[in-house]
Amino acid sequence: MRFILLMMPLCVVVGLSGCILASNPAYNWSKNIALDATSEDTKYHDDNIHTRGETGPILEDEKDEKSQQESDNYTEAVLRWRQPQTIQQVVVKAEPGQLEYFAAQYTNEEGEWITVKEVRDNMRPIYRFTLKDPIVTTKFRLKVPRRWDSRRVGGQKRSTRGETGAPSMQEYKKIQEIELYYALPPDPVEAGTAE
Numbered sequence: 001m002r003f004i005l006l007m008m009p010l011c012v013v014v015g016l017s018g019c020i021l022a023s024n025p026a027y028n029w030s031k032n033i034a035l036d037a038t039s040e041d042t043k044y045h046d047d048n049i050h051t052r053g054e055t056g057p058i059l060e061d062e063k064d065e066k067s068q069q070e071s072d073n074y075t076e077a078v079l080r081w082r083q084p085q086t087i088q089q090v091v092v093k094a095e096p097g098q099l100e101y102f103a104a105q106y107t108n109e110e111g112e113w114i115t116v117k118e119v120r121d122n123m124r125p126i127y128r129f130t131l132k133d134p135i136v137t138t139k140f141r142l143k144v145p146r147r148w149d150s151r152r153v154g155g156q157k158r159s160t161r162g163e164t165g166a167p168s169m170q171e172y173k174k175i176q177e178i179e180l181y182y183a184l185p186p187d188p189v190e191a192g193t194a195e
Contacts, residue, residue, distance in 0.1 A: 030182045032179045032180065037081055038081075041054055045177065053174070054174055073146055075143075077141060077144075079180070085138070086134045087140060089131070092104075092175065093125060101119065116135065
């Protein structure tokens with residue numbers, strides 16, 4: 001009898017949490033739209049986790065000091081489309097340590113890069129995040145610093161390049177896969193609107 005009385009509150013909590021979880025419907029995601037993009041290195045969006053693409057140098061159109069500084073301090077992996085694409089979920093796959101720090105960005109209508117997520121201290125092989133509101137763009141990129149203070153390596157700077165000069169091959173980070181999705185409309189049967 002004591003066992004039943006002790007288990008009743010637990011059953012109520014578990015039952016209520018099931019109702020709460022059920023009230024948040026799961027997204028129905030599109031196909032991976034990164035497969036339709038063009039880039040400098042197609043290996044990081046070819047739907048093959050066994051190939052590894054690399055970030056490349058930032059090639060800026062403008063020759064101002066800010067653009068030059070960004071080019072000196074970061075590398076990038078850019079995906080481009082001819083037609084605007086809707087993006088709501090981003091999945092990045094890389095070996096631990098390759099993308100410890102990065103920024104996910106897209107271009108707005110004026111062609112400016114807008115940061116939607118800054119990731120720090122990432123050591124996961126798969127990093128996934130969902131945007132509250134979808135974005136529409138023709139360009140998406142991961143912007144990766146050439147050097148950073150790593151908590152994983154005793155606070156040392158992670159880079160083999162000197163303070164100036166062209167980037168070394170170690171500064172280009174390897175990416176297994178970039179996947180991008182948008183939310184599809186809910187299935188009428190699941191939404192309870194079917195007749």
